[in-house]
Amino acid sequence: MVSDKELAELIFPEVKETIADLEARYPLRNLPSGAEVTRFAPSPTGFLHTGSLFTSMVCHKVANDSNGVFYVRLEDTDTKREIEGSGLQLLQQLKLFNIVPNEGYLGDHQVGQYGPYIQSERADIYKVVIKHLLEEGKAYPCFCSQEELDDIRAKQEKAKIIPGYYGPFAKYRYLNNDERKERILKGDPYVIRFKSSGNHIHKIKVSDLVHGNFEIAENDMDIVIFKSDGLPTYHFAHVCDDHFMRTTTVIRGEEWIASLPIHLELFKALGWQAPKYAHLPVIMKIGENGNKRKLSKRLDNEAAVSYFLKDGYPSEALIMYLMTIANSNFEEWIFEHKFEHMEEFKFSFDKMSLEGALFDMGKLNFFSREILSKKTKEEMLEMTLKYSKEYDEKLYNLVSSDPEYFKKIINIEREKENPRKDYEKLGGLYDLISFFYKDLYEEYVKINGLVYNEKFSLEQVKEVLSALKELDISKDEQTWFSQMKSIGESLGFSSDRKAYKANPEAYKGMIGDVAEILRITLTTKKNSPNLYYVMQVLGLEECHRRINQVLSK
Ligand code: GLU
Numbered sequence: 001m002v003s004d005k006e007l008a009e010l011i012f013p014e015v016k017e018t019i020a021d022l023e024a025r026y027p028l029r030n031l032p033s034g035a036e037v038t039r040f041a042p043s044p045t046g047f048l049h050t051g052s053l054f055t056s057m058v059c060h061k062v063a064n065d066s067n068g069v070f071y072v073r074l075e076d077t078d079t080k081r082e083i084e085g086s087g088l089q090l091l092q093q094l095k096l097f098n099i100v101p102n103e104g105y106l107g108d109h110q111v112g113q114y115g116p117y118i119q120s121e122r123a124d125i126y127k128v129v130i131k132h133l134l135e136e137g138k139a140y141p142c143f144c145s146q147e148e149l150d151d152i153r154a155k156q157e158k159a160k161i162i163p164g165y166y167g168p169f170a171k172y173r174y175l176n177n178d179e180r181k182e183r184i185l186k187g188d189p190y191v192i193r194f195k196s197s198g199n200h201i202h203k204i205k206v207s208d209l210v211h212g213n214f215e216i217a218e219n220d221m222d223i224v225i226f227k228s229d230g231l232p233t234y235h236f237a238h239v240c241d242d243h244f245m246r247t248t249t250v251i252r253g254e255e256w257i258a259s260l261p262i263h264l265e266l267f268k269a270l271g272w273q274a275p276k277y278a279h280l281p282v283i284m285k286i287g288e289n290g291n292k293r294k295l296s297k298r299l300d301n302e303a304a305v306s307y308f309l310k311d312g313y314p315s316e317a318l319i320m321y322l323m324t325i326a327n328s329n330f331e332e333w334i335f336e337h338k339f340e341h342m343e344e345f346k347f348s349f350d351k352m353s354l355e356g357a358l359f360d361m362g363k364l365n366f367f368s369r370e371i372l373s374k375k376t377k378e379e380m381l382e383m384t385l386k387y388s389k390e391y392d393e394k395l396y397n398l399v400s401s402d403p404e405y406f407k408k409i410i411n412i413e414r415e416k417e418n419p420r421k422d423y424e425k426l427g428g429l430y431d432l433i434s435f436f437y438k439d440l441y442e443e444y445v446k447i448n449g450l451v452y453n454e455k456f457s458l459e460q461v462k463e464v465l466s467a468l469k470e471l472d473i474s475k476d477e478q479t480w481f482s483q484m485k486s487i488g489e490s491l492g493f494s495s496d497r498k499a500y501k502a503n504p505e506a507y508k509g510m511i512g513d514v515a516e517i518l519r520i521t522l523t524t525k526k527n528s529p530n531l532y533y534v535m536q537v538l539g540l541e542e543c544h545r546r547i548n549q550v551l552s553k
Contacts (some may be wrong), residue, residue, distance in 0.1 A: 001108045001176065001177060001178055002177035002180070002181045004135050004136065004137045004177065005135045006132060006133060006177070006181075007177045007180055007181060008131045008134035009136040010131075010181060010184060010185075011131070011134060011141065011192075012127050012130070012134075012264060013128045014127075014220075015124075015128055015131045017124075017128045018128065018132070019128060019129060019132050019270075021128070022125060022128055022129075022244055023244075024107065025373065026105065026113075026114055026244040028163050028246060028541040029069065029246045030341050031067075031068060031069070031181065032067060034066050034067075035066050035067050035068035035069070035244055035248075035305070036062050036063050036065075036066040036068040036069075036248050036249050037062075037063065037068050037069045037070075037071070037245070037249070038059040038060075038062050038068065038071075038247065038249055038251055039059060039070070039073050039242070039245065039247050039250075039251075039264040040052075040055060040056040040059045040060075040070070040071075040072050040073075040099075040101070040148075041071065041072070041073045041074075041075050041131060041238070041241075042056075042072070042074065042075065042087070043074075043075045043076065043078060043081065043082075044074060044076050044082050044083060044086040044090070044091050045081045045082060045083055045086065046086055046297075047086070047089070047304045047305065048084050048089070048090050048093040048094070048304070048305040048306070049295075049297065049303055049304065049305070049307050050283060050295060050302060050303055050304065050305055050359070050365065051282060051295065051303075052090075052305075053093075053094075053097060053099075053305050054254060054280065054283060054322050054325065054326070055280055055315075055321065056072075056094055056099050056324070057097070057099060057322055058251055058278075058280060058324070058326055058347070058476075059251045060099045060101075061323075061347045062249065062251065062347060063102070064343070065346060065347055068248070069102050069103055069529055070101050070103075071101050071102060071103040071104030071105075071112060071114070071245065072091065072094075072101045072104040072105045072106070072117065072446075073104055073105060073116065073117045073119070073239075073241060073245065074087050074117060074118045075103040075117060075119050075234060076229075076235065077118055077119045077120060077232060077237055078440050079229065080233070080541075081145060081473040083116040087105065087107065087299070087362070088107040088108060089117075089174040090385035091105070091106055091107030092107060093305055093306070093309070094258070096309065096315050096334070097305075097315045097319050098315070098316075099317065099356070100318070101356075102115075103119055104117040106495045111382055114244065114245040116412075116499075117245075118271055119231070119232075119237050119241070119325065120231060122237070122240075122241070123230055123231060123232075125240060126162055126226065126231075126232045126236065126237060126240055127226075129236075129240050129270065130226050130236075131227060131231070131510075131524070132193055132270075133225075133269065133270070134192070134196065136269075137193050137194050137195070137249075138269050139193060139195055139196065140172065140173060140192070140193060140194070140226060141172070141180055141183075141190040141191070141192055141193075141220070142165075142170075142172040142173075142182065142193045142224070143172055143175075143183055143188050143189070144165070144171065144191075145158065146174055146476065147400070148171070149165070152165070152169050152171075155169075156169065157480070162184055162200065165193070165218060165221060165222050165223075165434055166200075166220045166221045166222055166427070167199075170193070172193075173193070173195060173222055173507050176384050177539060181208045190228065191224045191226060191227055191228055192224070192225055192226035193223060193224055193225065193330075194222060194223050194225045194236070194265075194266065194269070195221055196220050196222050196223075196265060197265075197269075198218035198219045198220040198261070198265055199389050200216055200217040200218055200219070202217070202218040203215040203216060203217055203218065203219075204217075204218050204261060204264065205218060206210075206260060206261075206264065206275050206277075207276075207277075208257075208278060208279055209249065209276055209277065209278035209349040210278050210281070210352050210354065211262070211279060211282060211354065212280055212350050215261065216261055217434060218261055218265070219259065219261035219262045219264075219265045221262065223235055223236075223250070223262055225266075230356075235259060235262050235263060235266065236364045237438045238250075238263065238265060238268040239263055239267055239270070242275055243267070243270070243272045244308060247275050248275055248276060249275055249276040249277070249278055249522070250275050250279075250390055251274070251278045251280065252278075252279060252280070252367055253282060254277065254279045254280060254281055254282055254356075255279055255307065255335040256279060256280070257279050260277065260279075262490075263437055263441045267380070268438075274287060278349055280326075280352070281352065281353065281355065281356045281357060282294050282295075282356040283295050283325065283357055283359050284356035284358050284359065285300060285358060285359045285360065292356065292358065294338050294356070295359060302359055302361065305318075307536075308364075308392075310328055310391050311425050311426075311452065312380055312387045312391065312392075312425040312426025312428075312429070313364070313368050313425045313426075313427075313428040314368060314372060314375075314383065314425075314426075316342075316370045316371050317364060317367040317368035317370075317371045317372075318364065319342070320342060320371070321360075321363055321364040321367050322365045323342065323345070323347075324363065325353075325357035325472035326347065326352060326416045327345075327347055327348065327351040327352060328351050328352075328353055329351050329360065330345060330351075333345050333511070339370045339371060339374065340345075340374070349535050354402065365424050365425075368370050368420065368424050368425055369423065369424050372421070372424070372425075373403045373414070373420065373422075373423075374417040374419065375414075376414070376415055377407040377410050377411040378407070378412060380407075380410045380411075381399070381403055381407055381410070382400050382415075383405060383426065384406070384410075384426055384429065385399060385400060385403075388426070388429075392426075392427070392429075392430060394531050395426075395430040395431050396428055398433075398434070398437065398440075405436075406433075408537045409433050409436045410423075410433075410536055412529040412530055412533040412534065412537065413530050413533060414527065420529065420530065422529050435522070435525065435528075436534075436537060436538065438542065441524065441546070444524050445524065445547050445549075448524070450521060450524060450550065451520070452516075452517060452520055453513065453516065453517075456507070456509070456513070456517070458510075458553065460508065460552075461517055461550065462550065462551050463491060464488075464491060464514055464517045464518075465517060465518070465521060465547045466547075467487045467490070467549055468484070468487060468514070468518055468521065468547065469490060469518075469544060470483070470487060471487070471535075472538045472552040473486060473532065473535045473536055473540055473543075477530075477532045477533075480532050482516075484511065484514060484515065485511055487514070488511045488514040489511075491508065491514075492507055492508040492510050493507060493509050493510060493511050493513060493514050494506075494509075494510055494511070495510070495511045496509040497510065515531060517521065518531065520552055521530050521546055521547055522534060522535065522538065522546055
């Protein structure tokens with residue numbers, strides 16, 4: 001009878017290396033104790049998902065905090081789902097969030113001693129390991145056709161038992177090696193399956209850095225480890241790669257917990273120590289029916305990282321926000337640290353909540369305002385040019401036509417102790433600042449007119465504006481404001497809320513109304529950056545021009 005070794009040789013005659021050779025080629029890493037080796041292992045199947053950014057952020061953080069290594073491995077064995085160019089794009093997007101691997105697949109090249117880091121380039125390595133499993137009788141060629149598989153499934157469904165290729169249903173597990181050899185020589189197509197020795201009525205104890213210790217049914221599926229296209233499946237490739245790349249902690253999404261028994265059985269069959277595992281919670285949102293659900297690529301804009309990039313959120317804001325999901329103590333920490341130096345925060349798996357965190361746009365917006373308010377005018381200019389060049393041509397043309405003027409605009413109440421948080425993101429900035437530009441102001445007024453509080457007639461508006469022409473902007477803000485107050489008072493507006501409330505008929509309105517009339521005249525808006533500084537930026541002449549235009553109506 002054909003031995004397991006002979007069968008393995010028949011299947012992989014070209015494979016001469018052994019596992020020992022691979023162990024020698026990929027030696028244990030020489031790292032200080034406690035250093036973690038983590039990896040982000042995306043499949044090149046599309047855009048960077050917010051959940052994947054979350055995972056890669058944690059991988060990066062854990063490696064950095066421990067002076068370890070963070071690497072990227074491209075998991076491209078599912079060639080049917082591959083989207084050309086998406087691997088490179090994923091790496092470029094990670095870089096925008098300052099997630100730069102120390103090693104691995106970097107988009108357009110690979111760096112490191114443990115490569116190749118693209119799975120489709122590792123077929124030789126997988127074959128060595130699979131040949132070894134065949135030699136040990138722990139794997140076998142399976143000739144099951146699609147019809148046979150369908151048939152097995154139909155029977156299982158009818159009998160209401162667990163579907164899959166296992167135990168008595170794993171029919172090709174029971175061929176002998178002579179029969180296997182005969183079919184191979186005949187040219188029958190086959191895949192290679194792992195021969196499980198588990199039984200799902202048994203439970204195994206597993207430990208997870210996020211979920212703690214728990215029990216889960218043992219694997220008993222004879223899973224495919226090597227496909228007919230010459231590439232392995234995810235389960236097998238991950239085990240081989242994390243072993244030979246010397247990963248210490250596998251950090252991945254919670255959806256992989258269900259396959260953990262398969263992975264642990266593979267590690268055991270190969271006599272390798274499994275890495276630690278941390279399965280991260282999924283990011284959720286409140287769905288249309290009011291229930292929590294996973295962020296969906298199909299339904300939710302915020303599922304794609306590109307959405308935040310297009311909208312001009314500063315990348316630190318999203319990372320900071322995601323860190324609040326990752327560690328429950330982070331939010332308090334970052335407040336104490338005034339939204340700065342988040343790299344000094346010590347991440348810990350113990351502080352990760354088990355329930356999927358809800359994506360909270362409001363909180364992201366809050367972080368974003370904080371971060372944008374702390375940028376200098378130079379940084380704002382640079383960010384705005386970079387952003388608008390890619391996503392907003394109108395804004396790009398506007399800002400690049402006069403960068404110095406843009407800096408004046410954006411510097412209103414910036415670069416000071418408590419900067420104003422006027423801007424949330426760069427998307428929409430055009431509409432917020434266009435009134436500073438004479439032509440755009442004119443265009444707006446022509447189309448929309450200026451809309452004042454309807455309790456004032458045009459005559460009243462004019463009366464206020466004509467008096468406000470006296471305003472002096474050459475002194476400080478305080479003086480300017482006192483002047484506005486006394487102008488208002490002389491026209492019958494109150495600067496005392498209590499007095500006004502007690503007797504509203506006695507006044508035309510409050511000083512706030514006076515300021516609003518001026519604000520709408522100069523900015524077209526009810527809300528704007530600090531009006532005193534807006535006037536400084538526009539210059540007195542332009543302010544008077546805008547006022548006179550209303551007066552001449
Ligand atoms: N390629 C897998 C994915 O994209 C990676 C899972 C893992 O990190 O092991 O989901």
